[in-house]
Each structure stands twice: as structure tokens, then as C-alpha cells.
Amino acid sequence: MSQRVLTTESGAPVADNQNSASAGVGGPLLLQDQHLLEKLARFNRERIPERVVHARGSGAYGYFEVTDDVTAYTCADFLGAVGKRTETFLRFSTVADSLGGADAVRDPRGFAVKFYTEEGNYDLVGNNTPVFFIKDPLKFPDFIHSQKRDPFTGKQEPDNVWDFWAHAPEATHQVTWLMGDRGIPASYRHMNGYGSHTYQWTNAQGEAFFVKYHFKTNQGIRCLSAEQGAELAGKDANSHQTDLLQAIERGVNPSWTLHVQIMPAADAANYRFNPFDLTKVWPHSDYPLQRVGRLVLDRNPDNVFAEVEQSAFSPNNFVPGIGPSPDKMLQGRLFAYADAHRYRLGVNHTQLAVNAPKAVPGGTADNYGRDGLMATNAYGRDRRNYEPNSYDGPTETGKPLSAPLAINGHTGTHEAPAHTKDDDFYQAGELYRLMSADEKSRLVANIAGGLSQVSRDDVVEKNLAHFHAADADYGKRVEEAVRALRDS
Template sequence: MTKPTPTARVLTTESGAPVADNQNSSTAGVGGPIVLQDQHLLEKLARFNRERIPERVVHARGSGAYGHFEVTDDVTGFTGADFLSAVGKRTELFIRFSTVADNLGGPDAARDPRGFAVKFYTEEGNYDLVGNNTPVFFIKDPLKFPDFIHSQKRDPFTGKQEPDNVWDFWAHAPEATHQVTWLMGDRGIPASYRHMNGYGSHTYRWTNAEGASFFVKYHFKTNQGIRCLSAEQGAELSGTDPNSHQTDLLQSIERGVYPSWTLYVQLMPEAEAADYRFNPFDLTKVWPHKDYPLRRVGRMVLDRNPDNVFAEVEQSAFSPNNFVPGIGPSPDKMLQGRLFAYADAHRYRLGVNHTQLPVNAPRATTANNYGRDGLMATNGYDRHAKNYEPNSYGGPVQSDRPLAAPLAVDGHVGTHAAPAHSKDDDFFQAGELYRLMSEDEKERLIANIAGGLSQVGREDVIEKNLAHFHAADPEYGSRVEAKVRELRED
């Protein structure tokens, strides 16, 4: 028998009983069958069977880190959010980067948008800012989101991602042309999580102390500089080091090279939204900087790695409905859908009490509410506290302080299309993005699009997609069409 050293901790079962032998199962005699009474063996195997939880339907493959946000510029004229209330104020945060479409074991260097989710542990509760490394997205209505993701995921029959599905969906979604141009361009494969920007992507709403409101878009600009991989580099790295981005983030923080981003915002006075030349709540479009210049807010620094990737990264839960006073949602339809979908996904994956997990729980304040019981409920409640409101026993009460000013709405409930603005077509911003590219960038963009589109089996699907690129820019469409024909003739 091996005796523990005086300084060693004794191995125990989950109930705290000491484990006598962790090398040999209990058997009926030497060489006999294992007996059912071996509680330690049964407990280990049962726990092992349950070590994994359902992976995220999207953003399954991810990495995370802790850090802080420091305010560098006064924005109190635009929002009453306490964590933005004073220059020099610091707030602890956790961030999770991710790919979108692939499974948990997918490569980091895939051509895919990257999730960019930040949890600010503020003194008024956790504020989750859930975005991507692109300022736009493929669709503008959440009703299409399950269909979009199904088209990008593994086909239920072949069990693999199919170009026919990917491009067929895009053929029927002309609004995706802008994001497709982003994705297939040079920024479609970041060299690392440190070398990419992050965007809130959606339009949000800030309200100041006087009750005036501004629609806002968030831009996290990397201070490491933008670095990207070519399609060939991404394919090679995916094969040689599928964990490339995880390794880079982990090692950079461990050696004290702390990545940072500068946060800027675009601010639109609420009254200007209705008459803006395109729908400002359309997630497939950006606000031109000449209309709404970037305004610096602060600096985000990542300086600590998680101790346990499963507990802190896999179980981290972000939801865009986690607001704080001074910040609220806009009428952005995709955001409105995600206000429900994100939190519901975590209730499914992690349980109704996932907000009590250390990575998700408030840190600068405490959660006070009447939620009780459910799977994995803790005992972190006041003794004898009531579970209803109002009550006469000193339970928590409402603040009477709205998170944001009321948003005026009118009309009849129904399945309405988005309100029409003068410049609300699906292609002009994709064309503007194309025309901003250098000749080398255009060549790589054309090659990336044609490489996938040329694999599509149906000519009518190819033609529909080509029409989108022609509508964005005649040269753009002609070059994609010529490259597709060339590849299909080979």
C-alpha cells in the first residue's frame, strides 16, 4: 500500500470518503469479475460518461481569456452606464472568441466569421456584448437564422458541409452578398484572435442621464494590427495545427504579451434613424464613417488565461439581453431574435442555473432575485428568504429605473417587411467594399468565391449567385463568372 506523504492531499470520492486504491477495481477474488459494490469505480465511470455537455449549435469551437476594460474618453453625454461613467474607471471582463459554423473539434484557421463576445462584470450587473469580427452578417431577420445555419452545417445525408447547400441558401438571400464579400476576402481567415477586430455588429441604444437616446455601433480595433491568412495558409495550418488560435492566445498571455483592443463607437441621434438613407437597423449594412465618425471610448486588455477551459470557456454563457442601466436594444430584428435565442440555448446546454457558474455570475455585485430550484441549484440564498414578490420580509424590490428610455412604436402587429428607406438595396455596400480593395485583394476574393461556387451542381444556383455579384459591381460579377466557368471547364 502506498502511503500519502505528509504534504499530499488524500484522494477522496465525491462524497469526501478517502479512496484506498485508485489503481485496481474491486473484484470477486484475484482475477474474478468486478463487483457492483465498487462505489469508486462506478462513480468514476458515471462521471466520465457525463463529462461533456451538448456543444453550442453555433460558435462551438472557442477560446477565452480574462482581462479588463479602462475608460479613456468621456462618453457620459451619451450613456448613463456606470462602468463608462469616468475616465480611468476599470471593469473586469471575460471574452470568448470562436468560429461559427464548425463543430467543437474543428480547426481554428477555417474560413469563417469569428465570434467576439465580451462579458463586462460591472457594478450594476453583467453586461454582455455579443458580436463578431465582421461588422455585418448574412441575414437581417432571425426567422431565417435556423435555415441559414442548417445550410452551412453538415448535410443530414452526406454528413459533411456541402457547397450546394451553402451557395443555394445564398442564392436565395441576396442580402448576404455584403457578408459573403467580407468572408471570401482577405479578412475571412484571421491569423490569430489577437490580430482581428471585433464588432458589436448589431445596432444598440444608449440613453444618457437626461433621457436622450442614441443608437450605437461598437468597434474594437486590434492594437496588434490586422493579420490574415491566405486560403492556402489556412488550409495548411488547419492540417498541421488545428488549435493554432487557441495556442497563440494562451501562449501570448502566458509570456506577458497581453493583447489589447481600443473600443470606438458610432453614435446616431435617435431622431435621425427614421429618415436615414437606409435602414440603420439592418445587420447586413454598415454605417459610413463619414456620416457617423468613430468616437474613442476605452481600451480592453486580456491578461489572464482560464484555469480550466471546460469550466470557464465551454461553460461561459453570453446573452445580448444582459444589459445594464444606460444601454438597451434597438429595433434591429436580428438582435431582437437573439435576445431570446442566446439565453435559451444556455438554459438547454447548461441548465436554468447557468448564471450561478463562476464565469457567468456577477463579480462586482450580487444577483438578488426570486429564482429558486431547478437543476444544479445552489444554496446561495438568504436563510428563510421568501420566493415571491412583493413580500413583507425585506426581499429585493424593483428599482423603478428603466435601463433605457422608452422606444416609441406604432402600427398593427403582423409579419411586416422592414420599413423602406431610399438606399435599401442589398448590393450597393458589397460593391463599395469590392471597389475599396487593391487588385491583389480582388484577385484573391474572386479565387475564393469561384473555388466554392464552381463546385455547385446546379447551374440555376450558380446563375442566381452570379447575378448578386453583377448587381454589386459589374466588374465584380464578370470576374467571378469568368473564374467559375474556367474552373468548371477544367
């Protein structure tokens, strides 16, 4: 086998990669040294903007296999037959910290799955919690600003974090999740994943159902205490990345069982909770989990930058049989996620290998988009880039991916009905009351540890009121713990 030759970007062979060209021994460098200039200029441009949220991530490839028949609820082809396998890519992430942050921190975890289906890519972009802090996308930039590094101090500030939560009572449910035992997963393999939002399935007869996704880890739930997390983050900031990489390399392939909750569309208007509120769950006693299939990760990326950092997930990437719901947060994400990737990666990011659909020849979407940075799709003599045309270009199907959203007699719009238990605190209290005595003690200690650092008394009082409203014992114990820490 002949030795490979080092080349410049233009393909010319490089004569010397150890010494810059200079005017004689010890003389000044020469501007004509194209290899030097090209190498330095490219190095200066190696980084791209990191994600504003979910910046720190890990990923792996695998497959999804259908184990149970769900064709009564959806006509999605990749869910259409028991035993059918679809290639997938899954990206895990922390939410608030930057690309250089640690893995073992108290933070929600992103759980984003790309299904490379025969009808196009389907992206299910969720978290390791079934709920979130807010229910309206208008508040999302403010929420993230409060959780990210302060512009003056350059670090996360308890004053900012708890001040926002003080003014967002709907966050109480998610705060209870975050500050509880599951706030620091021991690894990405040992946590559940959730679609979190409500989505819509449509069957072959056009009947609509609302669904929630639950990926249950087959490795079992394992979590870290605050002390364990701090110790691990100090020893190995890349702990979760290391664990995932090494597990797959050893052939210990992590897996999750996908279940869904299914609500007939007609139930939505009169359900006791607003079924499209991201701060709420559907109790399993109302809509039991139904098994769908198994997600397995069995291959690590060859290049983390190319395949994890440049991977792009958009909640608006649906396939026939699956569509959105009137969830306000989901509706906001349908725009925001795709737009974030157009900014970070360019308008042609879907032509990158990790994002390219496998449903079309060559992995290039068959549409009329053209040009832009890094375009590789071929328009020219035999293809027109407008529609309609007379040259056998791709045409619309006339078949919607999912049923129109019809809520309270209106199609495409939603005014939330008066749900009987639709407040900001009921489910947070239910979650607290499900916890064991030890879990409650750790939850209280975690909340008090952060809240006691807040400098403004009114912010502390507002947050305490939220926990009192969720459960009397919950509020009493948090208040006593905060007072004790502030008085010490």
C-alpha cells in the same frame, strides 16, 4: 505540507485507485466497488451539449479601461469616468464547425465580451465582421442548417452553402467580407471585433442614441490566404488557441481600442440605409468613429471547460444606460442565446463562477428564481421566494435601463421607413470598390473556388446575379472565373 488524500464524491478516502475490487485474484468484479462505479459513471457524463453555433472557442480574462468621456451619450456606470477599469472575459470562436474543428478556416469569428460591471454583467455578443448574412431571425435556423454538416454526407456541402446564399440576396455584403482577405484571420489577436448590431445608449437626461461598437485590434490586422489557412489547419488544428494562450503566458497581452459610431435617435427614420439592418454598415463619413476605451486580455483561464465551454453570453444582459434597438436579428437573439444556455448548462448556469455577476454579494443574482438542477442560491427561513412580500426582499427600481424605443411615432415597435439606398447590393459593391487590385483578385478566386463546385446551374446563376448587381466588374470577374473552373 501533508499529502492530499484522494476521495470519493461523498468525501470518503479512496483506498485503491489502481485496482478494482474483485472476488479473489482474477475473479469477477464486485458491484460493491463504489469508487469504480462512480468513476465510470461520472466519466460517461463528462461532456455537455456543444453550442449549435460558435462551438469551437477560446477565451481569456482582462479589463476594460475608459479613455474618453462618453457621459453625454450614456449613463452606464462602467463608462462613467475616464480611467475606470472593469473586469472582462472575452470568448472568441468560429461559427459553423463543431467543437473538434480547426481554427484556421474561412469562417466568421465570434467576439463576445462579458463586462463584470458594478451594475450587473453586460454582455456584448458580436463577430469579427460588422455585418451578417441575414436580417431576420426567422431565417437563422435555415441558414445554419445550410452551413453545417449535411445530414447525408456528414460534411459541409458547397451545394447547400451556395444554394442558401442564392436565395438570400441580402447575404451578398457578408459573403464579400467572408470571401475577401479577412475571411481567415491569422490569429484571434490580429482581427477586429464588432458589436455588429445597432444598440441604444441613454444618457442621464434620458436622451437616446443609437450606437455601433468597433473593437480595433492594436496588434494590427493579419490574415491568411486560403493556401496558408489550409496548411496551418493541417499542421495545428488549435493554432489560434495556442497563439492566444502562449501570448498571454509570455506577457504579450493583446488589446483592442473600442470606438463607437453614435447616431441621434431622431436621425434613424430618414437615414439613407435602414440603421437596424444587420446586413448594412453606417459609413464612417456619416457617423465617424469616436474612441471610448481600451480592452486588454491579461489572464488565461485555469480550466477551459469550466470557464470557456461553460461561459454563457446573452445579448439581453444589459445594464442601466444601454439597451436594444429595433434590429430584428438582435431582437431574436435576445431570446435565443439565453435559451440556448438554459438548455446546455441548466437554468442555474448564471451561478457558475465565469457567469456569476460580481455586482451582488456572493455572485448570486438577487431575485426570486428558485430550485432547478444545481441550485446553490439560498431560500429558506429568512428569505421568501415570491414578490411582493413583507420581509424586505429585493424590489424593483422603477427605472428602465434605457429609453423606450420610439420610431416613426410608435413606442416599442418599428416599421422600416423607405431608406433611399436600402437594397441588398449597394454596400457590397462599395466594399468591393474599396479593395486593391490584389484583394479583388483573391476575393474573386475564393468565391469561384466554392461556387464552381455547385452542381445546380440555377444556383450558380442566382449567385452570379447578386455579384453583378453589387458591381458590374465584380460580377463579370466572378462569372469568368467560375466558368473557367467549371470548364477545366
